[in-house]
Amino acid sequence: MSSSDTTTPGGQTRRHVRVLIVGSGLSGLGTAIRLSQAGITDYVVVERGPDVGGTWRDNTYPGAGCDVPSHLYSYSFALNPDWSRSFSPQAEIERYLQGVADRYGVRDKHLFDCAMTATRWDDTARRWEIDTARGGFTADFVVSAAGVLAEPNLPDIKGISSFEGEIFHSARWNHQASLAGKKVAVIGTGSSAVQIIPAIAPQAQRLDVYQRTATWVMPQFNRPYLAVERLAFKRVPGLQRLIRSLIYLVREVFVLTQVKAPWTGRLLELVGRAKMWLEIRDPVTRRKVLPQHRIGCKRMLVSNKFYRTLDRPDVDLVTDGIAEVRAHSIVTEDGTEREVDAIVLATGFHVADSPTFNLYAGRDGRTASEAADAEGYQMYKGTTVANFPNMFFMLGANSGLNYTSLIYIIESQLNYVIDAITRMDAENLQTFEVKLDTQRAYNRALDPKIARTVWVGGGCNSWFLDKHGRNSALWPDFSFRYRRQVRTFDLEAYDTTAKTA
Numbered sequence: 001m002s003s004s005d006t007t008t009p010g011g012q013t014r015r016h017v018r019v020l021i022v023g024s025g026l027s028g029l030g031t032a033i034r035l036s037q038a039g040i041t042d043y044v045v046v047e048r049g050p051d052v053g054g055t056w057r058d059n060t061y062p063g064a065g066c067d068v069p070s071h072l073y074s075y076s077f078a079l080n081p082d083w084s085r086s087f088s089p090q091a092e093i094e095r096y097l098q099g100v101a102d103r104y105g106v107r108d109k110h111l112f113d114c115a116m117t118a119t120r121w122d123d124t125a126r127r128w129e130i131d132t133a134r135g136g137f138t139a140d141f142v143v144s145a146a147g148v149l150a151e152p153n154l155p156d157i158k159g160i161s162s163f164e165g166e167i168f169h170s171a172r173w174n175h176q177a178s179l180a181g182k183k184v185a186v187i188g189t190g191s192s193a194v195q196i197i198p199a200i201a202p203q204a205q206r207l208d209v210y211q212r213t214a215t216w217v218m219p220q221f222n223r224p225y226l227a228v229e230r231l232a233f234k235r236v237p238g239l240q241r242l243i244r245s246l247i248y249l250v251r252e253v254f255v256l257t258q259v260k261a262p263w264t265g266r267l268l269e270l271v272g273r274a275k276m277w278l279e280i281r282d283p284v285t286r287r288k289v290l291p292q293h294r295i296g297c298k299r300m301l302v303s304n305k306f307y308r309t310l311d312r313p314d315v316d317l318v319t320d321g322i323a324e325v326r327a328h329s330i331v332t333e334d335g336t337e338r339e340v341d342a343i344v345l346a347t348g349f350h351v352a353d354s355p356t357f358n359l360y361a362g363r364d365g366r367t368a369s370e371a372a373d374a375e376g377y378q379m380y381k382g383t384t385v386a387n388f389p390n391m392f393f394m395l396g397a398n399s400g401l402n403y404t405s406l407i408y409i410i411e412s413q414l415n416y417v418i419d420a421i422t423r424m425d426a427e428n429l430q431t432f433e434v435k436l437d438t439q440r441a442y443n444r445a446l447d448p449k450i451a452r453t454v455w456v457g458g459g460c461n462s463w464f465l466d467k468h469g470r471n472s473a474l475w476p477d478f479s480f481r482y483r484r485q486v487r488t489f490d491l492e493a494y495d496t497t498a499k500t501a
């Protein structure tokens with residue numbers, strides 16, 4: 001079937017495509033390429049931003065980079081021998097993704113500056129109706145690749161809207177705002193903050209770091225690659241794949257410390273403690289950064305500069321809760337008022353409660369958010385959901401990883417997506433919808449594994465947990481086991497309808 005216009009009962013003309021992809025980050029771009037490679041070319045990618053890249057286009061904050069090694073952090077079909085360092089900076093990953101989009105010729109399948117505003121299932125026509133900033137579509141299949149860490153969490157702190165200086169979220173960095181010579185506050189001490197803080201401290205007049213929860217910090221062995229190494233990655237057959245496989249295997253060890261035998265994390269905690277002693281001279285600061293939860297409960301931070309920056313005389317680590325933000329200051333619960341010219345909100349993202357889920361209305365009219373409220377944020381194999389026929393969620397519930405490359409999961413899911421669409425065609429089927437009982441049984445089977453993990457037993461709160469306190473974000477096993485379960489589309493788990501003539 002090729003692209004064509006359709007007229008809906010409401011009289012609107014919509015462009016019909018076989019597959020519509022929402023978002024062009026790592027997941028959406030990967031989907032586009034894999035669809036093209038499978039010969040499924042009747043698709044469009046709607047992307048709210050001006051280019052591909054997703055999180056690597058949006059997170060341009062100073063110091064932004066990837067804490068997963070470069071050689072693992074690329075598509076398996078597009079290895080990059082030219083990475084400049086063992087851990088890549090943001091701009092290099094963004095350029096890599098732009099280059100991949102060009103090389104695989106999928107840019108002309110994109111509509112940029114084209115936010116999806118509503119997607120609803122039409123049960124009569126048995127297809128999706130999608131509204132976007134650049135017109136309406138209908139689609140046989142929708143792939144939601146809108147991103148997990150895409151919707152900034154803006155803290156609801158008393159008086160914050162009355163602040164008169166510069167204020168912005170880490171993922172919406174205002175490059176027009178100079179921090180040089182200013183009194184700056186960073187709220188949050190997660191993965192983004194530990195990259196930002198060392199990068200901005202040298203230019204700020206002074207920096208206050210507001211920490212709500214101390215988190216374990218691990219060292220990073222980040223170094224530039226020598227020209228001879230890059231040449232070898234290019235010329236020696238199999239070398240880069242071998243290194244990639246070794247990195248992959250080493251990182252799977254973290255599954256032991258978080259899932260299989262969390263007590264082994266204590267060894268890593270020793271590394272964390274040694275790091276505090278070696279890098280922080282001030283005993284008060286050292287006490288403040290000592291986490292009160294088991295390592296891995298929150299995502300481990302990786303930095304060689306964060307602690308040393310906290311130790312600077314012009315940097316203050318504030319651990320009293322924030323009571324109020326005023327026009328030119330922040331007041332903490334102990335009554336201290338600190339003057340500030342600029343506030344950086346490194347306060348994370350909406351994950352299980354992403355506003356994007358309000359935009360998808362399923363077969364019974366309920367949105368994905370409403371369905372998540374009723375059932376919990378649960379999916380089948382992290383990819384499909386009852387009540388949402390012919391829809392795939394990239395990096396959906398319980399498919400995330402916090403210790404290795406998410407691209408591994410994305411490519412695993414893409415095997416499932418491509419096989420599903422191919423089989424639907426081969427078997428002359430119009431719709432699939434996962435059986436609710438099957439979805440529930442799948443999640444019941446995950447529960448005992450999740451219960452053993454440090455994410456729920458480690459004594460912390462994190463974005464891995466939904467509002468019911470269930471880990472709905474992370475996959476609780478080795479990542480190769482995830483890959484195995486989505487290798488082929490298991491049609492028997494789904495209710496299907498046949499194509500009508």
Ligand code: NAP
Pocket residue numbers: 065066067068149155156157170187188189190191192193210211212213299322346347348349402461462463
């Ligand atoms: P995050 O890990 O969710 O951290 C948010 C920080 O803001 C936490 O310290 C949190 O404190 C604090 N916070 C939130 N609301 C607050 C409030 N109202 N008052 C005071 N503090 C508040 O967010 P992130 O640092 O942006 O990282 C999110 C995820 O992005 C990471 O876990 C990681 O998966 C990914 N990431 C990856 C990389 C990479 O190198 N690969 C880099 C950056 C980010 P609590 O801990 O008390 O909640």
